[in-house]
Amino acid sequence: MTDIEAAATAPAPRLDSERRVLVEQWAKRHGVATAHRLAAAEDFADAVGKAITPENTDDTYDKSWRVWQRFCTKQGFPEDEGTRGALIAYVAWLLREGRQRPGPKGELGYAPTSARLHLEAAVIRLRKAGYPISKDTAAEARAALEGLTVQLLKEGERRGRGQAVAADVEGLHAIADACDDSLTGRRDLALILTGFNYASRASEPAGLRNGDVTVHPRGLVVSVLTGKTKHSVRQAKIPYASDPAICPVRAWIAYREQLVAEHGQQYTRSDDAAFHWIDQHGNIRFTLDEDGNRHYGLGSDGVTRAIKRTSTRAGVPIRWTGHSLRAGLASTGRRKGKDAVAIADQGGWARHSRSMLGYMRRDDGWEDNAAAGLT
Known part of the structure; x- marks a missing residue:
């Protein structure tokens, strides 16, 4: 041999x-x-790659791969052939009829951002499986997607939910007034006020442990360890607010003190969840993972539901979503004259990030308009 x-x-x-x-x-x-x-x-190297890839990224790729499989089945294409023609046909199909159920406006096609995600996931999975897709082929499919998106805009069709409505200080006051002194009320207020001040994604408070939030003489230090990028893993410092009614530091301390007073010293442990699932009777609930382990903290969906429910109860004109707190820090910080680099560091964006700049939007386009005062 x-x-x-x-x-x-x-x-x-x-x-x-x-x-x-x-x-x-x-x-x-x-x-x-x-x-x-x-x-x-x-x-x-494979093991390292698996360890540093967030679970929700794998879930997203799996879902997108099933969309590719559904397309290939409908077209009679082999799913292991990402040819130039197949990928361009794929993006056209995604925009035209790719959804299994109609969207909020009755549309059958995906929003361009979702179509882009499905395309990239298909290319990545095909390459990892050993089926070569050249850079030129992938680039041509992306260019086709961009061109078809422009055509949709010219036809007056805008898809997707758009950016989340940004949280603001007025809304924070309304929420503070609407949150009662129950444990759930304390939790919701602490969740929203702290999340606003470090521009949280829904996944970030869901991943926090009690020990990740440290009380400092000048406020809180929040160790965000669940981010996807080196920028989003950060130590966010949250100072005391001048207005006690919407102070995130006071809200956090009040929530944790009441939690311990009502349910015991075990909730002082550093590995305890930062924000708990609390039922209507004030009991701490848990979920079981596939291995039978108990998890007492809110998941990402639970965080989003808490924000939506609380903002609705507070009478916020447009209901906030899980991303409203993130948008709120960027847009409010900009209006208050905060430096873009400081906003990026606090919220876990890359400095001069396009997504962050997108959140720094104007309410009506007239204030700080580039054409204002030129003539």
Whole structure:
């Protein structure tokens, strides 16, 4: 048996069809032992990639892959062939009829942002499975999507929910007035006031533990450890507010003190959830994961529901969503003259991020208009 044959058949770390070809090449150039060490390094790289990929990213890719499979079934295409024609047909189908159920306006096609996500996920999954898609092919499919999106705009068709309505200080006051002194009321107020002040996504308070929120003489330090990027993993400092009614620091302390007073010292543990699922009777509830472990904290959906429910009860004109707090810090901070870099650092954006700049929107387009005062 040759060295190449030995490398391909020996009990090396994972030898799928793609890895087998690489091992054969490495064995030919460097010998069997080195080929196995290189294969083990590849497995280690795969493990690192899996460890640093958030679970919700994998879930998103899985959902998008099912959309690609549905398209291929309808068209009679093999799902392992991401050809130029197939990908361009895919983006056209996504925009025209890709949804399984009509959207909020009765539309059958996806919004362009969703279509872009499905396209990118399909390209990534196909490449990982060993089916080559050139950069030119992927770029042409993206260009087709952009062009078709422009056509939709010219036809007066705008899809998607658009940006979340931004939380504002007036709304925070209304919410503070609407939250009672029950444990749920204390939790909702602390959730919204702290979330506004560090521009939280719904997933971020859901991932917080009690020990991630530290009381400091000047306020709170919130360790956000569930972000997807190096910018979103951050130590956000939240100072005391001048107005006690909407002070996030006071709201957090009041919530945690009442939680311990009503339910016991176990809720002082650092690994306790920051924000709990509380039923209508004030009891702490839990969910079970697939391994049977109990989770007492609100999930991302629970955070979003709490924000929507509380803003509706407070009479906020347009109901807030899970992203309203994030939009609110950026837009309010800009109106107050805060530096864009400081806003980016607090909210976990890359400095000069396009998405952050999008949140720094004007209420009506007249204030700070680029054309104002030119003539």
